[in-house]
Amino acid sequence: xxxxxxxxxxxxxxxxxxxxxxxxxxxxxxxxxxxxxxxxxxxxxxxxxxxxxxxxxxxxxxxxxxxxxxxxxxxxxxxxxxxxxxxxxxxxxxxxxxxxxxxxxxxxxxx
Amino acid sequence: xxxxxxxxxxxxxxxxxxxxxxxxxxxxxxxxxxxxxxxxxxxxxxxxxxxxxxxxxxxxxxxxxxxxxxxxxxxxxxxxxxxxxxxxxxxxxxxxxxxxxxxxxxxxxx
Numbered sequence: 766x767x768x769x770x771x772x773x774x775x776x777x778x779x780x781x782x783x784x785x786x787x788x789x790x791x792x793x794x795x796x797x798x799x800x801x802x803x804x805x806x807x808x809x810x811x812x813x814x815x816x817x818x819x820x821x822x823x824x825x826x827x828x829x830x831x832x833x834x835x836x837x838x839x840x841x842x843x844x845x846x847x848x849x850x851x852x853x854x855x856x857x858x859x860x861x862x863x864x865x866x867x868x869x870x871x872x873x874x875x876x
Numbered sequence: 877x878x879x880x881x882x883x884x885x886x887x888x889x890x891x892x893x894x895x896x897x898x899x900x901x902x903x904x905x906x907x908x909x910x911x912x913x914x915x916x917x918x919x920x921x922x923x924x925x926x927x928x929x930x931x932x933x934x935x936x937x938x939x940x941x942x943x944x945x946x947x948x949x950x951x952x953x954x955x956x957x958x959x960x961x962x963x964x965x966x967x968x969x970x971x972x973x974x975x976x977x978x979x980x981x982x983x984x985x986x
Contacts, residue, residue, distance in 0.1 A: 797973060808966060809977040816973070854919070856975070861926070863909060863934065864975055868918040 767792045771855055771867035778845055779875050786840040786870045788855030793833050799864065800829050800840050801854045809854065813840070845874045879903075880978035882967050888984045895954045897981050899967030907970035908950040910934075910942065912963040913980075919966070925950055957985045 768791045778784050788798070797816045801809040813822045813829040815838065821830040828841040842849055852871045856864040883898045899908065910922040911934075921934030923942040931942050939961060941953045954961055962985045967978040 799975060801977075808979045809968075811974055811976060814974050858975075861907075863921050863924050864970075866919045 767795075767857060767859065767865045769855060769857055769865050769867035771853075771870050773870060774868065775871040775873075777873040777875060780845060780847060782845050782874075784842050784845055784872075786842070786853050786855075786872070788838040788840070788867055790836045790838075790857045790865075792859065793836050795833060795857045795859050798829075798831055798838050798855065798857045800827075800838075801856065803852045803854060803869070805851075812853075842872075845872075847874050847876045850874050880967060880969055880976060882965075882978040882981050884981060885979065886982050888986060889957050890986055891957060891959060893957050895957050895983065897952045897954075897965055897967075897983070899950045899952070899978060901948050901950075901969045903969060903971065903976075904947055905969040905971050906947070908944065909968040909970070909975075910940070910950070910952045911966045911968065912936065912961075913966060914963050922952065922965075954983075957983075959985050961985050 770789045772787050799814045800812045802812050803809045815822050815831045826843040831838045850873050852869040854869040856866045858864050880901045889895050906927050909924040911919045913919050920936045922940050925931045925944040928944050928947050944950050965981045
């Protein structure tokens, strides 16, 4: 059974710092991996999608990498801002099965 | 605008009542999902549907019923609400690659 782990569960950084959020999964036979952002009291917003054949995807200050063989993905946020404060969730998909989610990393960027 | 809508956004009901949460999408995506989100448990899959008239159980299906007579709608019914079903409920759709979430319904069972 696929399990997804996100470490740390919470992270607090000063504004302007570059940071890395980690996601690991137990079964490397994935179809794709998706990173989401969730603001308090809101729904999930898709940030980046990486197909199993890809190594990374970039969107603005965000860069997500995927190492399928080691069961790891990282989300890199450059020059963090207070507006980046949110919970970040990682989820993996195998074929036509539902996404399996990690429990998220709660990020606070302090001005 | 295209996307996913959920209604109601907030609902308070009493124990034992039947409640239906609605989910509507405008993309015609085949897959639709219902999740609940609770502190300490993260997101948990309740039911999902691969197409109209095809549904399957997720991790926590007990006490819930779904139907999908049309591609665009995926209602979730709590047949006899219990306090343990107080939660935030999210509907989602999946296109060929990416999954998208609705804004959520906050349900309180008193």
